[in-house]
């Protein structure tokens with residue numbers, strides 16, 4: 636498992652983002668009620684909160700056994716300096732339910748510890764995306780705000796937070812869940 640930083644100006648990286656977004660059309664359909672286009676892959680390089688500086692915008696490929704199986708978008712220091720906001724974790728459909736997602740989250744948590752001042756991860760998830768909610772709970776995230784409404788999304792959303800220093804839940808496919816994994820913080824965090 637590895638996270639590789641993708642660069643917008645690299646044609647192969649751009650093509651990779653587009654191909655994964657197109658392949659995982661179910662996500663965009665469920666979230667926005669529309670099938671994705673190639674431009675939606677490209678937009679992952681630029682679609683960040685306006686307050687987020689260029690240097691704090693990251694799109695990673697989730698690499699499993701040298702194969703790029705998904706995308707992970709992260710904004711550093713948003714909405715507060717101690718938070719890393721996960722904009723999206725998206726795996727190719729045939730790569731799901733193999734504990735790649737939770738390994739990617741643990742890998743990210745490890746990486747974020749080297750980002751000065753960042754202590755927590757946060758994300759917004761649609762209340763209709765019950766699979767993702769179960770997944771994030773599995774990864775130790777707790778809901779800190781619920782039923783948030785944002786224009787353009789098909790359902791309301793929840794904000795979920797986890798401390799970086801939580802004990803890893805996934806050990807090679809054997810997973811444990813503990814309430815200690817997460818600390819509810821930043822109740823006023825906003826949905827993207």
Ligand SMILES: CC(C)(COP(=O)(O)OP(=O)(O)OC[C@H]1O[C@@H](n2cnc3c(N)ncnc32)[C@H](O)[C@@H]1OP(=O)(O)O)[C@@H](O)C(=O)NCCC(=O)NCCS
Nearest residue numbers: 662724725726731732733734735736737760766767770773
């Ligand atoms: C959400 C997503 C990233 C999860 O990644 P994944 O690699 O498939 O998930 P994992 O195999 O690591 O699952 C870990 C745990 O999460 C829960 N989970 C994951 N998928 C689930 C599903 N379809 N149904 C029920 N529980 C599920 C389970 O508890 C699972 O543990 P288990 O397999 O031992 O029961 C992936 O399904 C995905 O890309 N979905 C589409 C995009 C999306 O919705 N992203 C989240 C946006 S907020």
